[in-house]
Amino acid sequence: MPRHQGGLRTTLSILLVAIVAALATLQPVTAAESFKPFKKLKALDGSQQSLGDVLGRKATLVVFFFPTCPYCNAAFPEVQKIYDRYKDQGLSMVWINVLPDEEKLIAPWRAQHGYTAPVLLGNRSVANDYKLRMTPTHFLLDAKGAVLSTHAGYSAGDEKTLERDVQQALGQ
């Protein structure tokens, strides 16, 4: 009988470990967490910037993208408008490229579309750090870097949700 109980305990322990391991692989980025600071990333002007360097006075929108991402190209004209409207009211914004092989496309792409939001040059490991599966993925942060909301993908009208979140973050 004790041997039987011991076997049961072992089975349950293994099961528990397996469940914990499975849950760990599915751990999402949630709105309650602090945004994991990224290591210094290169900006288009050659400077190196960390999360602390880009945090805004009141809020920061961090967007992961790459230039040939279809939904990024659909979303960014609207995201740029949000930057234009709120950058003087305490909103900071940074777009982080996740595909190094598209870095050369960024400057002409920004010029073509008139984008002025700052860009940092990331890589696939940055995408992995934030468990990104899709682009664009937006993280709206408060002044201390805590995640207020996340948003992935784009469909028409999403910019209204994003703008509302930004307004709330700015205390409007």
Place this chain on the structure above:
Amino acid sequence: MAAAAVALLGLRSGAQSPPRVAANPQGRTLSISTDHLTVAATLAPLQLPHGGRVTLTAAVTPKAGMHVYAPGSRYRAVAIKLAATSPFRFEAPVEYPKAGLYTFKPLNEQVPAYDTPFRLIAQIVLDTSKPIVTPLRRPLPITLKASLDYQACDNRFCYLPESIPLQWTVTSTP
């Protein structure tokens, strides 16, 4: 926003099944499934006489609701690539079937894409400029490393580009 959060929660990063391998005298097939598609990649023959060629056929089936881009779009097209250090080269450009036109509603544009099963076919030869090839006096096993690269999207998300590694051993004979 809730839907997006659920999407972030429910999907694992870059999940690929381990390849299933099926061999026959004509070739060897690797079957791989990702979150976005399945591919059965066959290399045949596995014996490569001097001056001969092997054929890599990738039979790709996008999963429900997914599409991948075809050449001619301004997005990242599905492609077979050989490893940079490979002693092989493509004999001719990879053959693509005619693509359908996917309507990308957010930008109101039509993009060549595949959302139903399709095949890519690559004719591959040894690159005679590489030292491994010459001279051959006995059968020589050579590893052929390639990848199927693609970016998949559905009607709301574009997923990060993926690269599925493919590998076979080819015996080169004099």
